[in-house]
Amino acid sequence: MSTPDESGRTVSDTELSGSDPSGTELTGSDAGTPDESGPDASSADETSRRNDVSSIKDRQRAAARARLEKEMAERATAARKRRRNRAVIGSALAVVVIAGVAFVLVNTLKSDEEAGDPTVAAAGTVSCNWTPADESTGGKVKDVGMPPATVPNTGTSTLTFDTNLGKISATIDLAKAPCTGASFKHLAEAKFLDNTKCHRLVNEDTFKVLQCGDPFASGKGYRETDGTGGPGYTMAEENLPTGSAKPYPAGSIAMANTGQPGSTGSQFFICSEDTQLSPNYTLLGTITSGLDIVKDVVKAGDDGAFDASAGGGHPKKELDIKTMTVS
Structure with a gap:
């Protein structure tokens, strides 16, 4: 028997x-x-x-x-x-669920409405669809309007974070992530992430990421609402990794989402090491200088505040974004 x-x-x-x-x-x-x-x-x-x-x-x-x-x-x-690996990219609150785990948390202000993929416009440009978002899903919205409907899809942009620990610079390939690149340019011009901080750190063997991009995560200490904020719109995911053993290599900046298509907002995560995640998160850009700053923050560890739900916690070594610029 x-x-x-x-x-x-x-x-x-x-x-x-x-x-x-x-x-x-x-x-x-x-x-x-x-x-x-x-x-x-x-x-x-x-x-x-x-x-x-x-x-x-x-x-x-x-x-x-x-x-x-x-x-x-x-x-x-x-x-x-x-389960934790699948849920890396969430916010601290279990407002939304990714892959069945309370922890895809992230920009929880998303709309259930799916944002459409970018459509080709005139040569050298592309049309982007911005889906209005509100606080009905439990998140917080900082409304700074919407980016242009037609944006460039050639060339590169330089993304720079001036932080309390030094400057972090990255390159955005507009041919690969035109809409996300345009969104960050719009948010930078609106000073959307000035004087905010990275609210979440996950430091595990297979992935080490620092999550930032909540316009309401600021000041000393941390609050339960940190990780639930974003702009008044969401967009479709783009430039998703394909056929790679290392979908999110060290130095990648990728966009967090709720696990639902078209739920990308302003929150992003920086990979300090090669990171194994499902290829569901837009690759925004690659760090060209300042990765050592991120590595130091990750090395300092987290407080374990999210161990029981999302994994990780608040960074013990705070990284404050004084200004964000896109040029």
Whole structure:
């Protein structure tokens, strides 16, 4: 008879009882051989043999159970890590759920309405669709209007964060991420992220990311609402990784979302190391200088505030964005 364990593995009576694979019990003696010492001695020997068999079976059952419990614990740990990896990109509040884990948190001001993909306009430009967002989903909105409907899709832009720890610069390829690049230019001109800070850090073996981009995350200390803010619009994802063993390499700046198509807003994450994530997040740009600043923040660790939900916590070493510019 077989019984399934909690992990779905089938454990047979043979494994738990201590029988050998052929079904013969491990008796420790040759069955059927008479004892020459007389009835009493034979009875005593038989009792001793049974006790030995029982002891062997007990030990084998205990060993089998220990192996099973260890295997189940290892599988549970691996499952937790997989769930957490899928949920890297959320905000601190479980307002939305990504891949079934309370933690795709991120720009939780999103609309359920899906933003359309960019459409080709005149040569050298592309049309972008901006979907209005409001606070009905539980997030916070800082309304600074919407970017232009038609934007350049050639050339590059330079994204610069002037922070309390030094300058971080990145290149945006407008041929690959024209709408997201235009959005950041619009937000920079509106001083949308000036005097804000990076509110979340995840520091695990397979991914190390610093999350920023909430216009309401500012000042000393952290609040429960940090990580729920964004602009008055969302956009479609673009420039998603394809066919790469390293979808988000070290130095990547990628856009956070709620796990739903068209939910990209202003929140982004910086990968301090090669990061394994599902290719569902827009690659905005690549850091050209200042990655060492991000690495130092990640190395300093987090306070574990989100361990029970999203994973990670607030950075112990604060990174404050004094100004953001796009040129």
